[in-house]
Amino acid sequence: MRPALFLVIIGLGGAAILMALGVWQVQRLAWKEAVIERINSRIAAAPIPLPDDPDPVADAYLPVEISGTYAGDTLRVLVSQKDIGAGYRLITALESDAGRVLIDRGFVAVDDTDIATPTIPVTVQGNLQWPQETDSYTPEPDRDGNVWFARDVPLMAEALGTRPILIVASAVSQDDPAVAPFPVDTSRIPNDHLQYAVTWFSLAAIWVAMSVFFIMRRRAPRPES
Incomplete structure (x- = not known):
């Protein structure tokens, strides 16, 4: 029973770690979407005069x-x-x-x-x-x-x-037909957290399936020689 118990512990422990990483990526996804939404709201706001000393962090966008x-x-x-x-x-x-x-x-x-x-x-x-x-x-x-x-x-x-x-x-104010505006947007802000979450959850499912496979294989009766 000890080898089987060891496999159960490894299977549950590994799955728990992978699931936790997936949950963390879901939380990061919600955070990143909120950041992008705030940036989009700032981009679309009414323009103001240029500040005297704009800050690259506080005044970005x-x-x-x-x-x-x-x-x-x-x-x-x-x-x-x-x-x-x-x-x-x-x-x-x-x-x-x-x-x-x-x-x-x-x-x-x-x-x-x-x-x-x-x-x-x-x-x-x-x-x-x-x-x-x-x-x-x-x-x-x-x-x-x-x-x-x-x-x-x-x-x-x-x-x-x-x-x-x-x-x-x-x-x-003076449009130049040869120059197309290329305004700021958030399309280049990386947001791959959903793909990462799916990857971690998929790995957790594979880990569980492989753990069950090895446990069942371990418990299966061996043919008599």
Whole structure:
């Protein structure tokens, strides 16, 4: 009986651990969905004037409105859009009463290499963002070819001589038909907790089934030799 009891303990203990991991992932799923809902509510709120000293954590996704005039060069960040393909985000400095800041104007196709920068005053509505898009594998920007591979706010601010503040435009008073708005959303926030929960619960079921199999096999009478 001792080997069978050992198998029962191992079977129940392993299943309990796997079930607990599944329950934890369900709890994480509820937490992540609440976080995403809060972010979506903030994104959709009415815009306010740009704060004097926005905080990258507290003011992330904050909707703002700012007026000014585009100035200087435009940086191109290589990206891809579903159903469209490769293209660039256009990042331009905006001279405003709140200082010189970065504006993510939107998306252009990769073949659109000669997009003019508006010279008349504009009003931009959008959301503050400090995207975490760089890691040790991110290539250095090709400054000669004006191709960037991530939105590195401090580095772009240094290149264009702005404050380290990026506003991702959702609406601009002077529409440029060649530039499609690429506003902030939550689609890129990872939320795989449901898949993880299903995996842990499935492993628990398999563990129980295998434990029962080994117990029954252990208890089965052996053929006489």
